[in-house]
Amino acid sequence: MTTETNAKIEFTPERQVLAKEIIARYPEGKQKSALLPLLHLAQEQWGWTSPEVMDYVAGLLGIEPIEVYEVATFYTMFHLDPVGKHVIEYCRTGPCCLMGGEDVYAHLKQKLGIEAGQTTSDGKFTLKEVECLAACGMGPVFQIREQYYMHLTNQRVDEIIEELSK
Amino acid sequence: MGKKILLEHIDVPGIDTYDVYRKQGGYTAVEKALKTMTPDSVVEEVKKAGVRGRGGAGFPMGMKWSFLAKPEGVPRYLVCNADESEPGTFKDHYLMKHIPHLLIEGMIVSSFALGANKSFIYVRGELMYVIRILEKAIAEAKAAGFLGKNIMGSGYDLELVVQPGGGAYICGEETALLESLEGKRGNPRNKPPFPAVKGLYQSPTVVNNVESISTTPWIINNGGDAYAAIGIGRSTGTKLISASGHINKPGVYEIELGVSVEDFIYADEWCGGIRPGHKLKAVVAGGSSVPILPANLILNLANGDKRLMSYESLSDGGFATGTMLGSGGFIVMDETACVVRNTWNFSRFYHHESCGQCSPCREGTGWMEKVLHRIEHGHGSLHDIDLLVDVAKKIEGNTICPLGDAAAWPVGSAIRHFRDEFEWHINHPVEATQPGAVYRGEMALV
Ligand SMILES: Cc1cc2nc3c(=O)[nH]c(=O)nc-3n(C[C@H](O)[C@H](O)[C@H](O)COP(=O)(O)O)c2cc1C
Ligand code: SF4
Ligand code: FES
Numbered sequence: 001m002t003t004e005t006n007a008k009i010e011f012t013p014e015r016q017v018l019a020k021e022i023i024a025r026y027p028e029g030k031q032k033s034a035l036l037p038l039l040h041l042a043q044e045q046w047g048w049t050s051p052e053v054m055d056y057v058a059g060l061l062g063i064e065p066i067e068v069y070e071v072a073t074f075y076t077m078f079h080l081d082p083v084g085k086h087v088i089e090y091c092r093t094g095p096c097c098l099m100g101g102e103d104v105y106a107h108l109k110q111k112l113g114i115e116a117g118q119t120t121s122d123g124k125f126t127l128k129e130v131e132c133l134a135a136c137g138m139g140p141v142f143q144i145r146e147q148y149y150m151h152l153t154n155q156r157v158d159e160i161i162e163e164l165s166k
Numbered sequence: 167m168g169k170k171i172l173l174e175h176i177d178v179p180g181i182d183t184y185d186v187y188r189k190q191g192g193y194t195a196v197e198k199a200l201k202t203m204t205p206d207s208v209v210e211e212v213k214k215a216g217v218r219g220r221g222g223a224g225f226p227m228g229m230k231w232s233f234l235a236k237p238e239g240v241p242r243y244l245v246c247n248a249d250e251s252e253p254g255t256f257k258d259h260y261l262m263k264h265i266p267h268l269l270i271e272g273m274i275v276s277s278f279a280l281g282a283n284k285s286f287i288y289v290r291g292e293l294m295y296v297i298r299i300l301e302k303a304i305a306e307a308k309a310a311g312f313l314g315k316n317i318m319g320s321g322y323d324l325e326l327v328v329q330p331g332g333g334a335y336i337c338g339e340e341t342a343l344l345e346s347l348e349g350k351r352g353n354p355r356n357k358p359p360f361p362a363v364k365g366l367y368q369s370p371t372v373v374n375n376v377e378s379i380s381t382t383p384w385i386i387n388n389g390g391d392a393y394a395a396i397g398i399g400r401s402t403g404t405k406l407i408s409a410s411g412h413i414n415k416p417g418v419y420e421i422e423l424g425v426s427v428e429d430f431i432y433a434d435e436w437c438g439g440i441r442p443g444h445k446l447k448a449v450v451a452g453g454s455s456v457p458i459l460p461a462n463l464i465l466n467l468a469n470g471d472k473r474l475m476s477y478e479s480l481s482d483g484g485f486a487t488g489t490m491l492g493s494g495g496f497i498v499m500d501e502t503a504c505v506v507r508n509t510w511n512f513s514r515f516y517h518h519e520s521c522g523q524c525s526p527c528r529e530g531t532g533w534m535e536k537v538l539h540r541i542e543h544g545h546g547s548l549h550d551i552d553l554l555v556d557v558a559k560k561i562e563g564n565t566i567c568p569l570g571d572a573a574a575w576p577v578g579s580a581i582r583h584f585r586d587e588f589e590w591h592i593n594h595p596v597e598a599t600q601p602g603a604v605y606r607g608e609m610a611l612v
Contacts, residue, residue, distance in 0.1 A: 025327045027241070027284065030367055032349035036332050040291060067349075074351040075332025077291050089292075093253045094454060094511045095410040095497050131335065131515050132253040132454075133292055136495070137408060137416035146295045 009056045015041055019060060031061055035071055039078055048079035076130065084119040084126035086164050089143045093132040096139035104140045107154040111161055124165060168422040168435075169396050171384045171404045172377065176264055182299065184306035187267040195383035196274045196312050200320040203386075208279035212382060214390025216402040221247055221338070221375030222453065222493040224477050228390075233362040234280055235370040243371040244277045244285040245347065246379050249331055249338035251290055253454035253515060254495025257406035258376035260418040262289070262296050266303035270326065272379040274312060275386055277324050280372055284325045287376075288343055291330040300328050335519035339567045340373040342521065353521050354567035377406055398424030401476035405491070407436075411498035414438035426472045427451075427480075428465050431498065444500035445611035448584075451480055452492020454512050455572035457579030458505065459489050461612040485579065501611055504604045505587050509580040510538035516573030527570040530561040534577055541588060544595030551588050555581055 011019055019038060026033040038060060042053045049057075054068040061068075072078045079087065090105050109127065112120055116129040135141045138150035149160060180186035187193075199208050213228025234242060246269070250258040262269055269287070277285045289297050304326050307313050315323045329347055331337050337346045341355035344366050365371020381403060385393050394402045401423035410416045413431065415438040421430060431446065432439045440446050449464040450456060466473055468487040473479050480491045499508070517531035537554055540546045558574035565571070581588060587605040591598040598605070 025325075027367065030348070033329070033347060035349035036291070036330055036346065039332065040294070040330055061349075071332075071349065071351055075291070075334050077333035092511075093515055094508050095254050097511060098411045098497070098499060098503055098508070130292075130333070131518060132251060132255075134250045134256045134259040134290065136254050136256050136410040136497070137418065138256075139410065143292060146298075148295075 009046075009052045011041070011045060015045060023061070032063055032067070034061060035063075035068065036075070039068075039072060039075075043078060048081060048083050050082075079126075082119075085124050086144050087126045087128055089128045089130045089133075090116075091131065091133045091135075091139065091141045091143075092129045093136075095132070095136035096141055099139040101140035101152075104152050104154060104157060108142075108157050108161075111157065125161075168420070168425065169404060170420050171393075171396070172261060172265075172268065172380055172406060173418075173420040181265055182263075182267075182303075184267060184303070184310060187265070188310070191387075192267055192383075193271055193307075193310070193312055195386040196271055196278075197318065199275050199278055199386050200318055200322055205279045205281055208275060208382075208386065211385055211390040212279070215381070215385045215393035216390075216400065217378065217381050217385065217393060218401070218477065219375055220377035220381075220405065220494070222252065222455070224491065227374060227378050227381075230362070230374070231280060231372060233360075234372055235363045236281070237370070241284070241367075241369050242280055242282050243366045243369055244273065244280050244282040245340075245343065245366060245371060245373045246273060246285070246287040246376055247338060247340065247343060247373050248287055248289040248293075248376045249335075249343060250293075250376070251335040251338050251519075252493050252495055253512065254408060254410055254450060254497040255453045255493045256408045256410075257418045257494060259293060259296065260408075261376060261380060261406065262293075263299060266296075266299050267307065268380045268383065269300070269376055270303050270307050271312075272382045273326055274307075274317075274324060275382045276372075276374070276379050278322055279382075282372075283323050284327065286327050286329050286347060286366070288329045288331060288337070288347055290337075291332050294330065297328050297330055304328070334521075335515075336521045336567075336569060339569065342567070343373065344371065351521075353523050354569075356566060396422055398474065398476050399478060401478060401491075405475070405494055407475070407494045407496050409437050409496045409498065412441050412444060412500035412503065413498045414441055421475055423474075423476045424479075425475050427475055428472060430475055430496075431465075437496075437498065440498070440500050444502065446498065447501045447503060447609065447611055448499045448505060450489075450495070450497040450499075450576070452490045453495035454497070454515065455575060456490040456492045457485055457488075457575050458509075458583065459487075459579070460583050460610060462610045463487050463583070464489075465612060485575070485582075489579070501606070501609075502602075502604055504542075505580050505584040506538070506542050506591050506605075509577055510535070510542045512576045513538050513573065516569065520569060520573070524565045524570065526561045526564045527573065530557050530570070531573045533557045534573065538577070541591050544591070544599040546588075546592040546595075548589065548592055550592070551581060551585065 119126040140152040218224040337352040342352040346352040361371040446461040517535040
């Protein structure tokens with residue numbers, strides 16, 4: 001797992017600079033607008049948005065922790081539980097399914113031995129089902145962090161998993 | 167070859183960089199607008215162009231701009247909608263990734279026209295890599311003097327901010343988007359007040375789609391009349407179509423509005439026909455929200471004339487025999503596609519994405535998903551078909567935002583045009599639940 005629950009919750013120095021820049025983008029008094037960008041930044045550092053991380057973000061923005069929780073729980077991109085090293089988010093929506101997505105994802109699940117929402121026992125992979133990723137002409141598609149993997153086939157899935165398992 | 171406005175330079179190597187974009191005539195619209203035009207005259211050209219919103223609703227952009235309230239001493243905002251989450255739609259992704267400067271140039275011209283000094287591009291969070299591309303393009307444009315304070319000595323200041331979403335289709339709805347941009351949950355607002363009066367931070371705001379804003383550099387360079395001369399009737403200009411499904415060449419195509427649907431599907435210039443050995447069964451022409459049409463009705467109007475790729479022609483016949491251009495997400499199905507399964511899949515999407523504020527949408531989308539799941543998995547009854555029609559009708563028109571309608575239309579249209587297929591699932595549950603089983607009864611394939 002990519003969490004360091006005992007470490008002090010604080011952005012790295014580079015991210016602290018970036019966080020300041022982000023907060024300064026919005027008009028005076030509208031700093032709450034920085035919430036989604038900061039949650040993304042936090043997830044980039046810690047892999048998921050734990051309650052402690054959300055409290056930290058609330059502190060940076062001078063808002064109540066509940067304001068962060070209610071937002072983080074609304075949006076599907078934020079992981080509210082610890083996740084594996086690689087989170088595979090595969091598109092389950094119609095156009096990707098027309099391109100054989102359902103078979104490819106069945107293969108992916110079988111290969112990893114887990115269902116959507118689960119993490120492999122070695123902590124390497126978490127599977128997450130998501131809706132359309134705006135790449136429907138290149139389906140089936142999944143995303144790992146910022147990277148899109150398109151035109152997936154069983155063979156391509158095997159290659160990607162093997163590459164990432166190294 | 168159709169007229170290309172947005173994708174004219176797409177194949178030029180390095181077009182994603184400032185230098186190459188500039189060499190191809192990039193940013194001349196900013197120079198022209200800021201040095202030789204007033205904000206009102208920019209609005210006038212966009213009005214003349216007749217360009218309609220490309221995000222799905224098709225509302226004339228110039229008219230929307232002219233509704234913007236302009237109270238003294240209150241900032242005005244332009245917000246670009248790059249949330250692109252409507253299943254079947256991937257054109258904004260493509261445009262921003264390959265020609266980021268076109269959107270940046272459009273944002274500058276459009277912000278100038280509206281008198282906005284801080285404008286936002288709200289990009290779905292999954293596209294973080296595209297956000298980085300846009301941020302790089304903004305830095306380049308700023309270094310070249312097209313953004314920042316006193317742009318080209320004109321006295322006009324502009325900052326552009328790229329904002330990531332967090333994964334929520336509903337944030338494509340403009341008022342939900344504004345809520346999200348304010349750091350809140352993406353719950354659509356009641357209207358009125360409209361964003362033109364009270365939008366972002368309670369200030370007058372215009373929200374436009376990526377593709378809409380990207381038309382403005384060409385319109386400024388060539389004039390609104392020249393734009394209006396392209397296309398057909400009130401469907402002026404060109405449109406990006408995201409083509410997916412069972413065609414030979416899925417991808418993003420720029421078409422002059424008015425080409426025939428038949429040419430779009432079969433000509434080599436575009437989709438290149440249905441994949442070998444298969445036949446056309448159905449098309450969802452404008453993103454998952456619009457009514458599905460069977461092969462004969464997507465190719466031809468009820469009176470037998472050829473259907474065209476235009477706002478008017480696609481909606482000809484109303485929902486009885488027509489559909490909508492929507493966002494231009496063109497999903498093609500051959501005879502191997504199961505309409506029941508696809509409809510269930512879409513209803514699961516809408517249920518998942520409903521923000522839950524209004525009970526007809528929250529409960530109705532859940533019901534539709536459940537009933538469709540039951541039919542698809544061999545446990546349906548004939549009564550379920552009427553139940554679906556009934557639930558869809560109860561949602562339509564009874565919700566705060568149009569997501570409710572968007573959830574109801576695919577279900578209503580699938581039953582309208584493919585009722586036999588639903589009945590087959592119900593009457594032959596064993597056969598219908600075999601892996602890959604698809605109804606092959608009476609049906610006009612093309
Ligand atoms: C549920 C829902 C989702 C929407 N998603 C998008 C979207 O992803 N992108 C977009 O431009 N418009 C979307 N719209 C339409 C916007 O509300 C709005 O009409 C549009 O951004 C206005 O820009 P335009 O006039 O340039 O099309 C959506 C509407 C609804 C109801
Ligand atoms: S129609 Fe659905 S998505 Fe729109 S506001 Fe109501 S509950 Fe939310
Ligand atoms: S349906 Fe999978 S990316 Fe759109």
